[in-house]
Amino acid sequence: MTATERDTLPGATGAPPVLEVTDLVKYYPIRAGIMRKQVGSVHAVDGVSFALGATETLGIVGESGCGKTTLGRTLLRLVEPTSGQVLFNGEDVVGASSSRMRELRQDMQMVFQDPFASLNPRMPVQDIISEPLQIHGTDKKEARIKARALLDAVGLSPEHGNRYPHEFSGGQRQRIGIARSLAVNPELVVLDEPVSALDVSVQAQVLNLLEDLQEEFQLSYLFIAHDLSVVRHISDRVAVMYLGQIVELADRDELYEAPAHPYTHSLLSAVPVADPEMERSRERIILEGDLPSPANPPTGCRFHTRCPIAQDNCVTDVPPLAEVRPGHWASCHYALGPDETLVQRVKDLGREVHIANSDTGVTTA
Ligand SMILES: Nc1ncnc2c1ncn2[C@@H]1O[C@H](COP(=O)(O)OP(=O)(O)OP(=O)(O)O)[C@@H](O)[C@H]1O
Numbered sequence: 001m002t003a004t005e006r007d008t009l010p011g012a013t014g015a016p017p018v019l020e021v022t023d024l025v026k027y028y029p030i031r032a033g034i035m036r037k038q039v040g041s042v043h044a045v046d047g048v049s050f051a052l053g054a055t056e057t058l059g060i061v062g063e064s065g066c067g068k069t070t071l072g073r074t075l076l077r078l079v080e081p082t083s084g085q086v087l088f089n090g091e092d093v094v095g096a097s098s099s100r101m102r103e104l105r106q107d108m109q110m111v112f113q114d115p116f117a118s119l120n121p122r123m124p125v126q127d128i129i130s131e132p133l134q135i136h137g138t139d140k141k142e143a144r145i146k147a148r149a150l151l152d153a154v155g156l157s158p159e160h161g162n163r164y165p166h167e168f169s170g171g172q173r174q175r176i177g178i179a180r181s182l183a184v185n186p187e188l189v190v191l192d193e194p195v196s197a198l199d200v201s202v203q204a205q206v207l208n209l210l211e212d213l214q215e216e217f218q219l220s221y222l223f224i225a226h227d228l229s230v231v232r233h234i235s236d237r238v239a240v241m242y243l244g245q246i247v248e249l250a251d252r253d254e255l256y257e258a259p260a261h262p263y264t265h266s267l268l269s270a271v272p273v274a275d276p277e278m279e280r281s282r283e284r285i286i287l288e289g290d291l292p293s294p295a296n297p298p299t300g301c302r303f304h305t306r307c308p309i310a311q312d313n314c315v316t317d318v319p320p321l322a323e324v325r326p327g328h329w330a331s332c333h334y335a336l337g338p339d340e341t342l343v344q345r346v347k348d349l350g351r352e353v354h355i356a357n358s359d360t361g362v363t364t365a
């Protein structure tokens, strides 16, 4: 990839990135009948491009089923991509041989939402953490010493190493999952909803831990979550996904304060705010219609079936993910300006949108 091509990837900063993803696609076959014939495909990830810089955290948000987990797993080839390019430090991941892929996996790790399901219940914790090291050739004694150091790094006592996963709380188990992923000194960690299963108070502790570890070990994070407040807390940049595609990508504060895509506007309007006064007056935009099926995505702009400002050409013309402001990418033919609100744009078009508000209930604006 040339420097010019790299600079056109959403999220590129100019410096050589750790990860460069171009037009990544993952379709799952839909099979039916006794012969299990393929009758269609789920477009789980459908043409995703972005770059992730060294020691950067890119948050990925979107509704359930929009393809976040599939994106994370496809990047690491835990599921095989249908097409597209993934470069890790400039090296082709999609075309890598299985032996090279085993080596690359040391540098590219994944942390899962449910640590209990991903930790072997019959193994003491020190073995769970040291197992990846032993797989990659470290001798047992040395691996155990490193496991104890990692337990310490994630805020657990090295004495915890002899216990089994069921003897820990959810937050502690997630710390064990994180320690295991760090055992092989990765450069990139894909975190798939790492705090979603935890209580809010424990969430903050684990998020702070992830930030400390990122600094200590110089890690790059792809942080997947559906909770926009969590993503805002930890991310440098944020990408919003809708039906298998990135519809907006920008610097964290720019995205939260001046979103350009109507879908991001509606998502952000649903985020509760801490100030009770502001929370009472907050207007939550209610989108019409259900999320369409990724097996049969809408033509043109995929959001057109629910977009309150859609025009005729949105039904036929695919909006490219374009740089609407410096470093701010959005795929919308009618992207909103930094001071515009979606409600005002809807009104300017002489249309109506349903709004939920805790004082007035559901109203039409
Ligand atoms: N192994 C699979 N086989 C077939 N379809 C799948 C498979 N895994 C995921 N899908 C489908 O692909 C789409 C994207 O799923 P994915 O799990 O990536 O979404 P997600 O954004 O992570 O959702 P959630 O927020 O609920 O975790 C969904 O429609 C899902 O049903």
Ligand code: SF4
Binding pocket: 261, 262, 263, 301, 302, 303, 304, 305, 307, 308, 309, 310, 311, 314, 319, 331, 332, 333, 334, 335
């Ligand atoms: S391209 Fe059209 S339908 Fe899609 S988000 Fe923009 S205005 Fe809405």
Ligand SMILES: [Mg+2]
Binding pocket: 068, 069, 070
């Ligand atoms: Mg998921």
